[in-house]
Amino acid sequence: xxxxxxxxxxxxxxxxxxxxxxxxxxxxxxxxxxxxxxxxxxxxxxxxxxxxxxxxxxxxxxxxxxxxxxxxxxxxxxxxxxxxxxxxxxxxxxxxxxxxxxxxxxxxxxxxxxxxxxxxxxxxxxxxxxxxxxxxxxxxxxxxxxxxxxxxxxxxxxxxxxxxxxxxxxxxxxxxxxxxxxxxxxxxxxxxxxxxxxxxxxxxxxxxxxxxxxxxxxxxxxxxxxxxxxxxxxxxxxxxxxxxxxxxxxxxxxxxxxxxxxxxxxxxxxxxxxxxxxxxxxxxxxxxxxxxxxxxxxxxxxxxxxxxxxxxxxxxxxxxxxxxxxxxxxxxxxxxxxxxxxxxxxxxxxxxxxxxxxxxxxxxxxxxxxxxxxxxxxxxxxxxxxxxxxxxxxxxxxxxxxxxxxxxxxxx
Amino acid sequence: xxxxxxxxxxxxxxxxxxxxxxxxxxxxxxxxxxxxxxxxxxxxxxxxxxxxxxxxxxxxxxxxxxxxxxxxxxxxxxxxxxxxxxxxxxxxxxxxxxxxxxxxxxxxxxxxxxxxxxxxxxxxxxxxxxxxxxxxxxxxxxxxxxxxxxxxxxxxxxxxxxxxxxxxxxxxxxxxxxxxxxxxxxxxxxxxxxxxxxxxxxxxxxxxxxxxxxxxxxxxxxxxxxxxxxxxxxxxxxxxxxxxxxxxxxxxxxxxxxxxxxxxxxxxxxxxxxxxxxxxxxxxxxxxxxxxxxxxxxxxxxxxxxxxxxxxxxxxxxxxxxxxxxxxxxxxxxxxxxxxxxxxxxxxxxxxxxxxxxxxxxxxxxxxxxxxxxxxxxxxxxxx
Numbered sequence: 001x002x003x004x005x006x007x008x009x010x011x012x013x014x015x016x017x018x019x020x021x022x023x024x025x026x027x028x029x030x031x032x033x034x035x036x037x038x039x040x041x042x043x044x045x046x047x048x049x050x051x052x053x054x055x056x057x058x059x060x061x062x063x064x065x066x067x068x069x070x071x072x073x074x075x076x077x078x079x080x081x082x083x084x085x086x087x088x089x090x091x092x093x094x095x096x097x098x099x100x101x102x103x104x105x106x107x108x109x110x111x112x113x114x115x116x117x118x119x120x121x122x123x124x125x126x127x128x129x130x131x132x133x134x135x136x137x138x139x140x141x142x143x144x145x146x147x148x149x150x151x152x153x154x155x156x157x158x159x160x161x162x163x164x165x166x167x168x169x170x171x172x173x174x175x176x177x178x179x180x181x182x183x184x185x186x187x188x189x190x191x192x193x194x195x196x197x198x199x200x201x202x203x204x205x206x207x208x209x210x211x212x213x214x215x216x217x218x219x220x221x222x223x224x225x226x227x228x229x230x231x232x233x234x235x236x237x238x239x240x241x242x243x244x245x246x247x248x249x250x251x252x253x254x255x256x257x258x259x260x261x262x263x264x265x266x267x268x269x270x271x272x273x274x275x276x277x278x279x280x281x282x283x284x285x286x287x288x289x290x291x292x293x294x295x296x297x298x299x300x301x302x303x304x305x306x307x308x309x310x311x312x313x314x315x316x317x318x319x320x321x322x323x324x325x326x327x328x329x330x331x332x333x334x335x336x337x338x339x340x341x342x343x344x345x346x347x348x349x350x351x352x353x354x355x356x357x358x359x360x361x362x363x364x365x366x367x368x369x370x371x372x373x374x375x376x377x378x379x380x381x382x383x384x385x386x387x388x389x390x391x392x393x394x395x396x397x398x399x400x401x402x403x404x405x406x407x408x409x410x411x412x
Numbered sequence: 413x414x415x416x417x418x419x420x421x422x423x424x425x426x427x428x429x430x431x432x433x434x435x436x437x438x439x440x441x442x443x444x445x446x447x448x449x450x451x452x453x454x455x456x457x458x459x460x461x462x463x464x465x466x467x468x469x470x471x472x473x474x475x476x477x478x479x480x481x482x483x484x485x486x487x488x489x490x491x492x493x494x495x496x497x498x499x500x501x502x503x504x505x506x507x508x509x510x511x512x513x514x515x516x517x518x519x520x521x522x523x524x525x526x527x528x529x530x531x532x533x534x535x536x537x538x539x540x541x542x543x544x545x546x547x548x549x550x551x552x553x554x555x556x557x558x559x560x561x562x563x564x565x566x567x568x569x570x571x572x573x574x575x576x577x578x579x580x581x582x583x584x585x586x587x588x589x590x591x592x593x594x595x596x597x598x599x600x601x602x603x604x605x606x607x608x609x610x611x612x613x614x615x616x617x618x619x620x621x622x623x624x625x626x627x628x629x630x631x632x633x634x635x636x637x638x639x640x641x642x643x644x645x646x647x648x649x650x651x652x653x654x655x656x657x658x659x660x661x662x663x664x665x666x667x668x669x670x671x672x673x674x675x676x677x678x679x680x681x682x683x684x685x686x687x688x689x690x691x692x693x694x695x696x697x698x699x700x701x702x703x704x705x706x707x708x709x710x711x712x713x714x715x716x717x718x719x720x721x722x723x724x725x726x727x728x729x730x731x732x733x734x735x736x737x738x739x740x741x742x743x744x745x746x747x748x749x750x751x752x753x754x755x756x757x758x759x760x761x762x763x764x765x766x767x768x769x770x771x772x773x774x775x776x777x778x779x780x781x782x783x784x785x786x787x788x789x790x791x792x793x794x795x796x
Contacts, residue, residue, distance in 0.1 A: 080737060081736065081737030081740065082734070082737055083733045083736075085467075085727065085730070086733055086734065090734075101639075122497045123494075123496060124731070124734065127696070127702070127730065129704075130735075131738065134703075134738050135738075143455070143527075144525050144534065146494070147500050147523070149504070150502070159525075159536075159537045162532065163527070164534070166532055284632070329504050330504040330505065330508070355467045358497045358501075358730070359497040360502075361467075362465065362468055362497075362498050362501040363504070363505060365462065365463050365465065366505050386459060
């Protein structure tokens with residue numbers, strides 16, 4: 001296996017994220033209006049205000065889990081009565097919040113002035129933010145984004161857009177700040193530019209061997225959640241894509257002796273990233289792509305990007321409210337995944353059945369059958385919990401993946 | 413029951429829980445059957461298990477099993493409203509399986525705005541969705557919508573809900589046991605409303621009008637209230653009553669949450685459902701009603717003069733589970749005793765594990781009874 005060193009983009013990401021979390025704390029202390037948002041809420045809107053800081057509990061929970069701190073924070077929520085059956089992101093966030101940020105890698109998040117959730121990724125986000133709303137008596141604004149069994153309808157788009165205007169009026173009223181649509185247009189351009197480079201980075205998976213692993217994309221997606229709309233965000237992804245392409249040109253590949261190209265379906269197993277990547281690489285296997293990261297920037301039924309080409313940025317943001325997997329019905333998910341499997345030359349799909357994420361997982365058994373029977377790609381299902389390692393059996397997952405690799409080899 | 417209805421010539425629509433637009437379906441010549449509380453309708457979940465992981469709630473697994481089971485009743489269509497992250501993933505699983513079997517079934521979907529009614533645009537969006545649903549129903553079944561028929565249907569449902577509220581008052585004062593009321597109430601969702609109204613009449617005549625003079629029979633038993641998205645299994649209700657607890661109130665999905673609010677009959681479905689959903693009794697699945705739930709619970713507990721609240725948790729129902737800690741703390745702070753029971757899919761047959769906890773809870777309430785802060789066993793709690 002070729003030597004593989006940590007990329008400059010990896011180092012830069014660490015600095016960016018530390019700066020982002022620290023910056024949020026500092027700005028909050030200096031009087032910025034703080035909102036907590038679900039990942040689907042269009043952060044570009046907040047850049048339309050002079051001094052609004054947005055924090056993303058889901059991203060913080062993922063980072064906490066990746067640092068191995070998930071169970072400790074989950075247990076705090078469980079002690080407060082929140083069931084272990086609830087999403088581990090939610091438990092990590094509630095545990096962190098109830099303990100005022102103690103044991104968080106970044107001291108938690110600055111306390112919010114407004115909570116903003118939406119229900120298309122999952123409706124439990126609304127319930128989760130409701131807990132904080134009641135605990136802290138913080139106002140909670142919900143964006144109602146209709147679930148998509150088909151491509152978004154014009155009526156749905158208008159409904160979403162109207163809610164954006166409500167949200168803007170709410171923030172104006174609470175913060176006393178004026179909203180500037182031109183600033184949002186600029187933020188949306190930055191995000192669109194970032195998406196362009198993000199897709200260029202992901203396209204590195206098309207080569208043989210792949211220039212990236214899905215684990216790289218899991219780690220690198222953090223700014224999409226926490227820095228959206230900023231120039232630094234677009235620049236980071238430009239450098240990331242450039243660097244990845246340069247490394248490939250010089251023969252640097254994460255699994256240079258790659259024999260097996262795998263696809264991952266579900267949220268990242270944050271507590272297992274390094275172990276799983278290393279273990280697979282030792283078997284000449286690479287999970288080169290994941291629906292979780294490939295969907296970003298796309299529309300319903302495709303992973304292809306949908307760029308901002310000018311016009312009303314809010315209308316663009318309303319149209320792209322279904323950019324992730326969970327708001328899509330099975331037909332749309334199939335269409336997107338089928339296209340990606342072909343483009344990427346996938347040998348096998350790992351369906352990660354995630355007890356912590358029912359929106360993603362409930363329908364995977366049917367998806368698995370469909371992909372096996374229709375695409376001619378073999379599949380395996382393993383059990384995971386994206387952020388609570390107590391609900392994950394490494395041995396069981398390993399056993400199934402080993403069987404999978406043996407099966408691929410036997411077929412060759 | 414659905415198969416029987418179909419065989420009798422009815423156009424039967426299977427509705428996902430919890431709160432489909434029953435009146436609209438009825439007015440367009442359909443018999444809506446709400447697919448919840450199906451524990452007693454199926455044996456095993458083999459067909460469902462081919463599609464759903466075991467961490468799916470029993471509502472989803474039972475519903476799927478009921479539809480895909482080998483002797484699945486023949487529906488003329490299915491309808492779902494947005495309720496939770498699990499149910500929203502099921503329509504394509506079910507229609508996909510039907511297609512494999514060579515069956516095509518119309519699947520209607522109604523998105524209820526999940527924002528407070530006061531928030532702008534939800535009202536307009538609901539109008540669009542209701543009108544779209546009417547158009548789809550007209551196309552599917554060739555029957556035009558009629559305002560007059562809608563008024564008649566809404567009047568029937570209003571009457572049924574009124575009568576259920578009256579009967580609940582009889583449960584509250586001890587004239588009829590909760591178990592009997594519960595069994596009757598749940599049948600509202602699996603038979604024509606006209607038949608259900610007949611059943612209500614018979615029940616009232618046999619269980620109340622001829623009961624021993626309507627005198628409250630509180631008997632000094634500790635009084636409790638049940639709360640949860642679906643009722644507990646019959647065996648668990650029996651265990652609660654056998655332990656010496658009297659169930660005087662409920663906040664259950666198919667019961668109180670379904671019959672407590674009923675808009676005035678009218679010919680305009682948009683106005684009707686704006687009221688129906690906008691002012692609906694709080695439910696954890698109607699996201700915009702959550703802030704009202706604790707107030708509603710406290711009010712109900714006060715009116716029913718209960719000493720304890722038993723939360724019936726549905727394993728893997730995240731909507732309910734997220735709310736329990738807050739509700740429990742608030743109720744305890746108000747002096748109510750709280751017991752939380754979590755029912756899993758196979759708990760119809762395995763209630764023994766709960767019995768000890770229920771008995772201990774009953775003992776606590778009994779010992780507390782003489783010095784209860786506001787409960788006096790001779791008071792008539794009223795029907796409110």
